[in-house]
Amino acid sequence: MKKSTTLVALALFLSAAVGALTAAWLYIRRREKELDEYEQLLFSEDDCELDEEPCEQAEKADLQE
Numbered sequence: 001m002k003k004s005t006t007l008v009a010l011a012l013f014l015s016a017a018v019g020a021l022t023a024a025w026l027y028i029r030r031r032e033k034e035l036d037e038y039e040q041l042l043f044s045e046d047d048c049e050l051d052e053e054p055c056e057q058a059e060k061a062d063l064q065e
Helices: 002-042 045-064
Strands: none
Touching: none
16 A cells, blocks of 8 residues: 555656646747747847938948048
């Protein structure tokens, strides 16, 4: 009877460990997707073009002086 209790406890422990690892994997996967979306918004080409225009105007002004 003691062996069966140990096996049940071991099976429950392994199930809990697998569940925790699965939850962590799903969380990390979802978080990576969110970060990728944020990166795309942050470094999108449209934003770069808008940011470069004032820089180019400033460079032209410096060259003219």
